Amino acid sequence: MKFDNVIIGGGLAGLICGIRLQQAGQRCAIISTGQSALDFSSGSFDFLNQLPNGDLVFDFAQGVRALSEQHPTHLYSVIGESAVMRARSQFLAMKEALDLNLHGQAEQNHLRLTPLGALRPTWLTPRSVPTFSQNNEPLEKKRVVALGIEGFNDFQPHLLCDNMQRLAPFSRWDIHHAYLHIPELDHLRRDAREFRSINISQALEHKLNFDQLVHEIKKAANGADHVFLPACFGLDNDHFLYQLAQACGLNLHELPTLPPSLLGIRQNRTLQAHFERLGGILMKGDKVLRAEFEQSAVSGLKTQLSDGLLIKSTRYVLASGSFFSNGLIAHFDQIIEPVFGLDLEKSDQRTDWTHHRFSAPQPYQQYGVKINAHCQAFKQSAVCNNIYAIGAVVAGSDAIHLGCGSGVAVVSALNAAEHILQEG
DSSP, X not given: OEEEEEEEOOSHHHHHHHHHHHHTTOOEEEEEOSOOGGGGSOSOBOSOOBOTTSOBOOBHHHHHHHHHHXXXXXXXXXXXXXXXXHHHHHHHHHHHHTTOOEEOOSSBOEEEEOTTSXXXXXXXXXXXXXXXXXXXXXXXXXXXXXEEETTOTTOOHHHHHHHHTTSGGXXXXXXXXXXXXXXXXXXXXXXXXXXXXXXXXXXXXXSSOHHHHHHHHHHHHTTOSEEEEESOSOSSOSHHHHHHHHHHTSEEEXXXXXXXXXXXXXXXXXXXXXXHHTTOEEEETOOEEEEEEETTEEEEEEETTSTTOOBEEEEEEEOOOSGGGTSSEEOSSOEEOTTTOOOEEOOSOGGGSSOSSTTSOOGGGGOEEOBOTTOEEEETTEEEEEEEEOGGGBTTOOHHHHTOHHHHHHHHHHHHHHHHHHHO
C-alpha cells in the first residue's frame, strides 16, 4: 500500500491535515486506533486563552506575540506569528465548507457558558451553545430555564442555575430549572452505564413520539425566553435540536454533558465523512506496531491489520496525541514517543514531571516531540525530512493551562500541510 501521506492519529489535527492534503490532490491515509479526544470535547475550539504569566488574552495577534517572549518553545512560537495567523485564517475559511457550524470573532475570544454555569473564554463555539461578549456588564432581563432529563446524572441543571446566579452578567436574569419526564427512556435508566448522551440521543430521534417531546419541553419551559438543554438532541448534527426549537416556538440552546460529548462526536463524524468524501482512506481500529527506517528516513509502517504488508508513503505525519491517547508513553523512568522514537522536550528526572499541587500547571503537559518551523520532527538531534508532528504530541503547548489545544491542532495541521504541498 503506497500513499503520498500517511497520518497516524484520527483526531482534530490528523483530520484537518488529511482534509487539506486531499483537497490539494494528495492521496492520504489516516491510521486511527479508536476514539479521539474530539469525542470527549466540549465542541468549542480554544486558540489561546491566557499567557504563561496568567494574563488573559483578548487580542490574538498581541497574545501570540507575547507568548513568543514568555514561552519560546510553544508551537506558536516555533513556527512564527505570521504562519500561525495564516493558518488560523485558513481554518476560518475552511470551517464553513466543513459544515462544523462554528461561530466566533476572527481576532479575539468570546465567552461560552459551561454546563456548571461558568463563563469560559474560547475562540469558536457551536452555534447551538450560549455565548456572550467579554464584558462584565449585566445583561438585559430574561427568563431562562435549564431543563435536565430525569435520571440523567451527566447534566445537573440545579448546579448550572445556582452558579449562573452568582455571576454579574446574569444578575437581572430570572433563572430556574426543571426536569423533562420522558417515559420512553425508562429502558435506559435501568443501567446507569447505558443512560448516556449517545443512547439518549438515539432513543429521542428514532423511538420517541416527536409531538410528545415538543409538548413536554413546552410544559417544562413554561414560557421562558431561553431554554438550556443537555446536548442529547441529535447524534450526527444539530438539525434535530432546531426542528424541536421550531416546533416548540422556543429559543433552545444546548450545553455539553460529561463525556462522551455529542458536540465533539458530531464534529468527529463530520470531519471523518468529509475526509472520506475527498477520497481519503480511514483505517479505523488499526495501530502502528513499528516504523522501518532506511538511513534517516522512514520507509514504511507495520500495523496490526496490515497483514504483514508494509504501508509506504512519501511522508508521515504524527498526530497521535499526548499521554491521553498514548501518543506519548510514560514508563517508570522515561517518557517516549512509541512510533518513531522521536526526540522529546522533557525532563529525564521523574521528580520533575509533576508539581506537588494538583491544581498547578503540570510540567509533563508541556512534554512532546521537538519540531522545526515546518513541523518536521527531530530524531537523534537531526531533522527527519519525511516525518511531521502536529497537534498535542508536539512539545510546549500546555493546552490545559494556556487554553490552546484546538488552536495548536488546527494551526500545526495546516502549517504542516502547506509545507508538504510546497515540496510537491
